[in-house]
Amino acid sequence: MTLLWIAFGLLLLPAVWLLVTPLRQAPELHRELTEFEASDTTAEQNVAVFKRRLASLEAALARGDIDHERYAEDRLELERSLLEDTEASERRPLQPATAGRFVIPLVMVMVVVAAVVWYQYEGAEGDLALYAVQQEVESHPEGSLEMYVERMEEQAQRQPDNPNVWSALFPIYRETGRIPEAVNALERLIAIEGRVAPLLAQLAQIRFFMAGRELTPEVQALVDETLALDPRQPTVLGLLGIEAFDRGDYETAVDRWRRAIASVGDPNTEQSLREGIRIAQQHMGIAPDDAEAVASGPGINVRVSLDPTLAEMVDEDATVFITARDTEGELPPLAVIRTTAAELPMTVTLDDTTAMSPQARLSMVDEARLMVRVSSSGQATPQPGDLFGELSRTEVTAEDGEPVEVVIDRVFE
Known part of the structure; x- marks a missing residue:
């Protein structure tokens, strides 16, 4: 985790550098502006233009080209134009090059704090901790599944709202026969992720087998809820096929398993379902879907x-x-x-x-x-x-x- 924060700090360095850049360039920019204002002759040029136009206007009056009334109007317009040009050319005094130097560090601190706070809420620090656990166990000379489970259980206590913790623990508990722990992990995952069909289907399946392959009211409620969300959910359809097979209702079992095959994505699961269908068809006394007869396998x-x-x-x-x-x-x-x-x-x-x-x-x-x-x-x-x-x-x-x-x-x- 220390490496994470070091990397985090390194990523912030370019942002801090960009914020400091204006402060570093301020003295040079102040010097250039001072030189520009010192060499600026815009006001003198405006006055010279005014004088030339005024002289032309007086010459026209002397020649009789315009009368005094027209002369007064044109002179007033020239004076107004000069005032407008002179007013626009007035500049505020330049600020010192060091003005606002305390704002930059304040903005830098705010950027760092905002980035850290955002990462705490939106970042993947917890998932990185899980990855570190995996790497630790894999590289440990005495690394084992038991060590991995122990480390993950510690992470579950530290970050109980991280769904990846429970999604990692659930299959391990289930496959090692720790069924109560598997159910607890799955229920915690459902509480975090919501009552979505795939998770409810797995809960229905594990409770079905815990009940000795019986469709108890609790299991039936989970099955109904899952099918209401997804009528083609393969795990639940496979479960219903097993229940029908155990009751000797082979026709229903075949129907459920065929519907499950239409939605299942795992080739091994699909093959297992097809084998179940062939066995059910043999019990029904009809020819299997495949021409090749399938035995029950080793036993x-x-x-x-x-x-x-x-x-x-x-x-x-x-x-x-x-x-x-x-x-x-x-x-x-x-x-x-x-x-x-x-x-x-x-x-x-x-x-x-x-x-x-x-x-x-x-x-x-x-x-x-x-x-x-x-x-x-x-x-x-x-x-x-x-x-x-x-x-x-x-x-x-x-x-x-x-x-x-x-x-x-x-x-x-």
């Missing part, structure tokens, strides 16, 4: 069981979430299956058809981390008392293989 066979010592803690209608994530924890869940404890033990297949979002699919990674959680409340986020089991690393394979075992044997504290 993981998982056998889920409950530790017998914990069986008494689980009701049969408790919700079971079977989730696959990337091993680095940088992406949203890649695949999710929701079932009940009454179905345990069970064997399921996680693949692209069980993806939560077209932007995060199991086929995007070679290995995944599996987590199975039993929730008596049915909440998508872990709650104290939930039971869980996990497998830290398993291969995503394109061929059917033996199921990997995940045992629910621990309790969330």
